[in-house]
Amino acid sequence: MRVVVVGAGEVGRTISATLEDSHDVVVVDRDSQSIDEITYAYDVLAIQGDGTEISTLRKAGIEQADLVVACTDTDESNIVICTAAKSRSNAFTIARVRRRSLLETWEGANDSFGIDFMICSDHLTAQTVFRISGFPAAQNVDSFVGGRIRMAVFEIEPDSPIAHQTITEADRYDSLTFIAVFCEDRIELATGDTVLEPSDRVVVVGRPEPVRKFANQVATHVNDAADEVVIAGASEIGIQTAKAFEEHGYHPRLLERNTARARYASEQLPGTTVLEHDATDREFLSREHIGEADILISAFETDERNLLMSLLGRHIGVDKTVAIVESFQYSELFETVGVDITVNPREETAEEIVKFTRENHTEKIVTLEHDRAEVFEIKVTDDSIFTNREIEAAMSELPDGVIIGAISRSGEFVTPRGSTVIEPTDHLVMFVDSSVLDTVVPVI
Numbered sequence: 161m162r163v164v165v166v167g168a169g170e171v172g173r174t175i176s177a178t179l180e181d182s183h184d185v186v187v188v189d190r191d192s193q194s195i196d197e198i199t200y201a202y203d204v205l206a207i208q209g210d211g212t213e214i215s216t217l218r219k220a221g222i223e224q225a226d227l228v229v230a231c232t233d234t235d236e237s238n239i240v241i242c243t244a245a246k247s248r249s250n251a252f253t254i255a256r257v258r259r260r261s262l263l264e265t266w267e268g269a270n271d272s273f274g275i276d277f278m279i280c281s282d283h284l285t286a287q288t289v290f291r292i293s294g295f296p297a298a299q300n301v302d303s304f305v306g307g308r309i310r311m312a313v314f315e316i317e318p319d320s321p322i323a324h325q326t327i328t329e330a331d332r333y334d335s336l337t338f339i340a341v342f343c344e345d346r347i348e349l350a351t352g353d354t355v356l357e358p359s360d361r362v363v364v365v366g367r368p369e370p371v372r373k374f375a376n377q378v379a380t381h382v383n384d385a386a387d388e389v390v391i392a393g394a395s396e397i398g399i400q401t402a403k404a405f406e407e408h409g410y411h412p413r414l415l416e417r418n419t420a421r422a423r424y425a426s427e428q429l430p431g432t433t434v435l436e437h438d439a440t441d442r443e444f445l446s447r448e449h450i451g452e453a454d455i456l457i458s459a460f461e462t463d464e465r466n467l468l469m470s471l472l473g474r475h476i477g478v479d480k481t482v483a484i485v486e487s488f489q490y491s492e493l494f495e496t497v498g499v500d501i502t503v504n505p506r507e508e509t510a511e512e513i514v515k516f517t518r519e520n521h522t523e524k525i526v527t528l529e530h531d532r533a534e535v536f537e538i539k540v541t542d543d544s545i546f547t548n549r550e551i552e553a554a555m556s557e558l559p560d561g562v563i564i565g566a567i568s569r570s571g572e573f574v575t576p577r578g579s580t581v582i583e584p585t586d587h588l589v590m591f592v593d594s595s596v597l598d599t600v601v602p603v604i
Contacts, residue, residue, distance in 0.1 A: 161517055162186070164225045164251070166211030166241050167232035168194040170488050171256060174510035175229060176202040178531070179517055182598055186220045189232075212240045217248065225251040229513055235259055239273045246274035252516060256509055258282055258396060279512050285505040286400035289482055290408070292501055293389065293455050295372065297379040299361060299501055302526045303368075304537040304589045305568040310371040311363065311535050311589065313342075313528060314378045318358040322378060328352040333373055335573055336366035339565045339591040342529050347593055349563050363528065363535070365565030365589055367573055390415065390453040390478075391432075392439040392469045394425040397484055397505065398459030406431040413448075415439035439469055442476075451476035458483045463490050470499040491530060518601060523587065533593050535565070538604055540586045545603045552578035561593030562600055 161183045165172045168189035176198060179185050185204040188211045189195055198206040209216030211232065222228070228245040230238035235257040242253040254277045257263060263280040266273060291301040297320075300313040316323050322330040327338045327350050338350035342361040348354060356362055364374060389405055391398050394416035405412045406429060413433045416422040422436040437444050445451065456473035458466035463485055470481040485491050485502045494502045507527070515525045515536070523537040540546055546554045551564055567574035568587040574580065582588070592600050 161226045162221065162224050163227045163229065163517060164188065164217070164220045164222060164245070165229045165231065166220075166238075167230065167256075168198050168206070169231065169233060170486075170504075170506035171231040171510050171513075172229075173198065173201070174488070174507060175231075175513060176204050178510070178514050180204050182601075183517055186225075188216060188220050212237050212244065214244055214248065217241075217244060222248050222251070225249050227251055227516060228253045229256075230254065231256040231509070231513075235262055239275065242276075243274040252276045254279065254513055254516065256281060256513075260396075260400060277516070279509055281505045281509045282396040282400045284508050284512060285397050285484065285503055286404045288503050288508055289401050289457055289484075290404040292482065292503070293405075293457075293480075295375040298375055300526070300528065302524075302535070304524055304566070305587045307368070308568055308571070308573065309365060309537075309566045309589050310368045311365045311526065311565070312371050312375065313361050313363050314375065316356050316358055316360045316362060316378070320358070320378055322356055323358050325356055326352060327354045327356065330356060330377075332377070333366070333370035335575060336364055336370040336374060337565045337575065339363040339365055339535075339563050340533065342532065347533060347561070349561070349591075361529070363565075363591065365535070365591075388453045389413070389455055389457070390450055390473075391457045391459055392473075393458065393460035393465070394418070394421040394434070395459050395461050395484075398457075399425055399428055401457055401459060402429050402432045413453075415450075440465075440472060442472070445472070445476055451478060453478050455480045455482060457481075460484075463487050467494055467497070467499070470494070471497065474498055488530075522601075531594055533561075533591060534597065535589065535591050537587055537589050540582055540584055540588060542584055544582075544584075546582040546586075546588070547584055549582060550578065551576055551580050551582065554582070558603075559596040559599055561596045563591045565589045565591055 163183050164186045166188045180203045187198050187204050187206045195206045195208045228251045230241035238255040242255045255275045256279050260280050260283045266278045295301050297314050298312045302311050340363045341348045389412035391414045402412050402414050415435050417438040426434040456478040458469040460466050466483040470483045473481045480500050482501045483499045485504050491502045511527050525536040564576045566589040
């Protein structure tokens with residue numbers, strides 16, 4: 161597949177890193193330094209130029225493109241790029257936008273702008289934050305098969321009730337499968353004898369209710385749900401996050417020191433209490449009892465303020481801290497110094513885009529541990545290695561690092577066992593170590 165990516169920011173770089181070994185990738189950007197960095201870092205063709213100009217798109221081979229991804233920092237430019245690409249090719253076009261209003265306009269008008277798929281980074285990030293917030297101790301949460309199957313990643317803390325237990329001892333729920341354990345320097349596929357040690361991250365897949373019950377079992381110091389929600393920063397992501405909570409019946413509090421942004425937020429969020437004040441003021445936080453919150457979401461425009469706010473939240477007693485991290489390289493730093501969860505909007509966006517480069521039956525992709533592994537949903541086709549075969553027989557032909565976590569058959573949940581026969585049109589939720597992705601994806 162020939163993929164043209166316009167925009168060499170973090171989304172473009174993440175897509176390049178993911179696809180360079182398996183696809184013909186061309187990256188376009190106006191900044192010469194970004195082009196030089198892309199050229200040296202990845203096995204892609206990098207072209208300097210303005211992606212809104214037809215001459216630049218022709219240099220990128222737009223006529224032969226199968227997929228065009230417009231992910232510059234300007235919404236309007238991304239729309240123009242997709243429109244231009246559509247006029248010169250049969251490529252599938254994807255536009256990344258920041259404003260939710262553009263997404264809503266596109267959703268309400270068929271074939272508008274010549275865009276086949278539109279992603280709103282802020283909205284996508286807000287939805288991710290909301291999903292994570294409902295699960296105690298979860299570092300990552302996602303849904304598959306229309307919400308009928310849930311995946312979650314939990315860190316085992318030293319005082320967790322299941323620390324030092326084997327998976328057989330910790331597994332107390334039907335319709336729940338332990339998939340893998342991320343240790344400090346390795347990935348271990350889960351078996352009954354696998355011991356859950358402190359600081360390990362365990363990946364589980366199952367029906368939503370058993371996953372929630374397991375979350376409560378893992379947790380040691382947080383409530384069953386995030387009832388008291390505080391959001392620091394009326395950025396677009398902050399406002400979209402508050403709106404996501406509102407839409408599910410919550411009444412969050414939002415802290416913003418800028419008068420104009422605070423006023424705008426209060427107009428947009430009728431179910432949110434907007435407090436105009438500096439969120440890093442210790443006296444203010446004490447007076448408003450912010451330390452009693454179940455979750456504090458730091459959604460400022462800068463990573464530095466989000467880090468400061470998260471650490472301050474932990475210091476005053478907030479149960480769970482979530483920080484929006486714009487710079488990919490900072491994510492591990494935030495987690496190392498004590499921030500519970502980081503969400504990177506660009507990583508979320510790239511993850512959503514990459515699924516379009518797989519075969520048509522790949523329904524959804526979630527990357528784990530900063531691309532160490534993937535969990536994805538596929539719809540089984542007639543030519544799949546699994547079709548009409550027992551799982552054990554099919555898995556014997558695949559490399560290590562692959563496990564089926566759940567099966568959805570005609571809307572019903574099926575717990576995978578070695579003797580389970582996979583049928584055409586089954587939906588499989590699979591865990592795959594990134595090191596074997598290129599071998600596994602073509603045959604499943």
